[in-house]
Amino acid sequence: MSTLDILLQQLANGLILGSFYALVALGYTMVYGIIKLLNFAHGDLYMCGAFIGFLFLSLVSGLLGESWGGILCSMILSMITVGLLGVLIQRVAYLPMLAAPRLSILITALAVSMVLSNGVMALTDGEYEAFSTDLGFEGLEMGNVFVTYTQIALVVSAALLMVTLFFFINRTMYGKAMRAIAIDQDACRLMGINVNKVITLTFFIGSALAAAAGVMAGVYYGSVHFFMGFVIGLKAFTAAVIGGIGSIRGAMLGGLVLGLLEAFGTQIPFIGSEWKDVFSFGILILLLVFKPTGLLGKTEIERM
Amino acid sequence: MSDVILEIRDVETYYGKIHALRGISFSVEAGEIVTLLGANGAGKSTTLRTISGLNRAKAGSISFMGEEITTKSPHEIVSMGLIHVPEGRRIFKGMTIKENLELGSFTLKDESERRRRMEHVYELFPVLHERRQRDAALLSGGEQQMLAMGRALMTDTKLLLLDEPSMGLAPFMVQGIMKIIKRLNAEGVTILLVEQNAKAALKLADYGYVLETGEIVVKGKAGKLQQDESIVKAYLGE
Numbered sequence: 102m103s104t105l106d107i108l109l110q111q112l113a114n115g116l117i118l119g120s121f122y123a124l125v126a127l128g129y130t131m132v133y134g135i136i137k138l139l140n141f142a143h144g145d146l147y148m149c150g151a152f153i154g155f156l157f158l159s160l161v162s163g164l165l166g167e168s169w170g171g172i173l174c175s176m177i178l179s180m181i182t183v184g185l186l187g188v189l190i191q192r193v194a195y196l197p198m199l200a201a202p203r204l205s206i207l208i209t210a211l212a213v214s215m216v217l218s219n220g221v222m223a224l225t226d227g228e229y230e231a232f233s234t235d236l237g238f239e240g241l242e243m244g245n246v247f248v249t250y251t252q253i254a255l256v257v258s259a260a261l262l263m264v265t266l267f268f269f270i271n272r273t274m275y276g277k278a279m280r281a282i283a284i285d286q287d288a289c290r291l292m293g294i295n296v297n298k299v300i301t302l303t304f305f306i307g308s309a310l311a312a313a314a315g316v317m318a319g320v321y322y323g324s325v326h327f328f329m330g331f332v333i334g335l336k337a338f339t340a341a342v343i344g345g346i347g348s349i350r351g352a353m354l355g356g357l358v359l360g361l362l363e364a365f366g367t368q369i370p371f372i373g374s375e376w377k378d379v380f381s382f383g384i385l386i387l388l389l390v391f392k393p394t395g396l397l398g399k400t401e402i403e404r405m
Numbered sequence: 406m407s408d409v410i411l412e413i414r415d416v417e418t419y420y421g422k423i424h425a426l427r428g429i430s431f432s433v434e435a436g437e438i439v440t441l442l443g444a445n446g447a448g449k450s451t452t453l454r455t456i457s458g459l460n461r462a463k464a465g466s467i468s469f470m471g472e473e474i475t476t477k478s479p480h481e482i483v484s485m486g487l488i489h490v491p492e493g494r495r496i497f498k499g500m501t502i503k504e505n506l507e508l509g510s511f512t513l514k515d516e517s518e519r520r521r522r523m524e525h526v527y528e529l530f531p532v533l534h535e536r537r538q539r540d541a542a543l544l545s546g547g548e549q550q551m552l553a554m555g556r557a558l559m560t561d562t563k564l565l566l567l568d569e570p571s572m573g574l575a576p577f578m579v580q581g582i583m584k585i586i587k588r589l590n591a592e593g594v595t596i597l598l599v600e601q602n603a604k605a606a607l608k609l610a611d612y613g614y615v616l617e618t619g620e621i622v623v624k625g626k627a628g629k630l631q632q633d634e635s636i637v638k639a640y641l642g643e
Contacts, residue, residue: 293483293512
C-alpha cells in the first residue's frame with residue numbers, strides 16, 4: 102500500500118470511530134449545556150444501549166433476521182429504552198441534587214456510572230457477549246482502500262441522527278427552548294416553558310443517541326462488554342471538550358476530529374495503535390492548556 | 406367599576422433569611438397602568454418575582470383574573486396571560502432576535518397566531534424587524550429593552566409586569582419606551598410598572614404605590630402623588 106492509500110484507509114477508520122465519539126459526545130454536551138452537569142454515567146448508557154440492543158436483536162431475529170431489518174429495529178427499541186433509562190436516572194438521582202453544591206451532583210453521576218456498569222457486570226458475569234449479525238464483509242474497493250457496506254451504513258446512520266438532531270435543535274420550539282435554557286433558566290420560565298420537562302427531554306435524547314452509538318459499536322466490533330462504556334465515556338468527554346463543551350456543533354466536530362486524530366495517530370512512528378489513548382488524552386491536555394474553551398466554545402467563566 | 410385583574414393580599418416573601426416583603430396588599434384593575442415606586446432594595450422586583458412565581462410567597466395570597474396563583478409555577482402563570490419582563494431584560498444572547506420572539510410565543514399552539522403577533526411586534530419596534538436574523542447580544546440597551554417587551558407581547562398578554570424598563574437608557578429612549586407602554590395599554594394590556602424613574606412612571610400611571618423596606622407606605626392616584634411634594638421628596642428622591 103502506498104502512503105496515500107494508508108492515509109485514505111485511516112480516513113475511513115477515523116470517520117467511523119469519530120461518528121461513535123460524536124454521538125456520545127452530543128449527550129455529554131447537551132446535558133452539560135442545560136444543567137451544567139458532567140454526566141459521568143453517560144458512557145455507561147452507551148454500554149447499556151449496546152446490551153439492550155443485543156437483547157432486542159436476539160428477540161426479533163426470529164422475525165426480522167439478524168441483518169439490517171433486525172438491527173434497525175433493535176436499535177430503535179434500544180434507543181427508546183435507554184432514553185427512558187436516562188430520564189429515570191435524571192428524575193431519581195439528579196433532580197433532587199440540582200439545588201445542592203455542584204460537587205454533590207458530580208459525585209452522584211460517578212455513583213450512577215458504577216451502579217450501571219457493576220449492575221451489567223453482575224447480570225452478565227462479566228463475560229463478553231458476541232454481538233452476532235448476518236452482515237457480510239462485502240464492500241467498496243477503491244484502489245487499495247477497502248470499506249465495507251456495514252461501515253458505510255454506520256457512518257450514514259450516525260450522520261442521519263446528527264442531522265435530525267440539528268434540525269430539532271434549530272427549527273422546533275422545544276429545540277429552541279433547550280438552547281434557551283442553557284442560556285437563562287429563569288427567563289425561560291417567564292416564557293411559559295416548563296423547564297423540568299425540557300430537561301427531561303434533553304436526557305431522553307442524549308441517552309437515546311448514546312444507545313444508538315452503543316448498538317452501532319456492537320455491530321461494528323462484534324461483541325459487547327460491561328466495561329465498554331468507560332473508555333468511550335472519557336473519549337466522548339474529550340471530544341465534547343475539544344469542540345467546546347455545551348456546543349452541539351462542537352460535539353459533532355470534536356468527535357470527528359478526535360476519531361480522525363486517533364486513526365492517523367496510529368500511523369505516526371513510535372506511537373502506533375497501543376498508544377492511541379495516550380495520544381487522545383494528550384491532545385485533551387494540550388487543548389486545555391492552549392484553548393480551554395475548545396474549537397467552537399465561547400469564553401465563559403464557569404464554576405465547577 | 407371595572408374588574409380587578411390582580412389582587413395581592415398580605416403577601417410575605419423571604420430571600421433566604423431576609424424578609425423582603427412584609428405583608429403587602431394591593432390590586433390592579435383591568436385596563437389600568439399601576440406603578441410601584443421606591444428606592445433600591447425596597448422590594449419592588451421581589452414583588453414582581455413573587456407574582457410571576459419565580460419566588461414563592463411564604464404567606465398571603467395572589468389571585469389573577471379571579472384564580473388563585475400563589476402556588477402555581479411560572480410556566481402555568483404565563484399560560485394564563487400574566488407576563489413578566491424581568492429586571493435586566495434577560496434576553497437570550499447567542500440566539501437571533503427572531504428566535505427570542507418565537508420563544509416568547511412558546512405557549513401558543515397556533516402558527517398563524519404566532520405570525521400575526523410577530524408582525525405586530527415588528528410594527529411596534531421596526532428595528533427588531535431590520536435585525537431579526539442577528540444575534541440579540543449585538544443590540545444596544547434600548548433595543549434589548551424593546552426585544553424584551555416585544556417577546557412579552559408574543560402571547561395572549563393580559564397583564565404585563567415591567568421591571569425598570571428605563572434602566573440605563575438615554576433620555577430619548579426612555580421617552581420612546583414610555584410611549585410604547587402607553588400604546589400597549591391603549592390596546593388593552595393592563596400594566597404593572599416598577600420604576601426608579603418616578604417622574605416618568607407617574608406621568609403615565611393611573612395609580613401608584615410606594616414601597617419602603619418591604620411595605621407599602623404610600624398609595625394614591627398617580628396625579629395626586631405627583632403633586633404631593635413631600636412624598637416626592639421623602640420617597641422618590643426627585
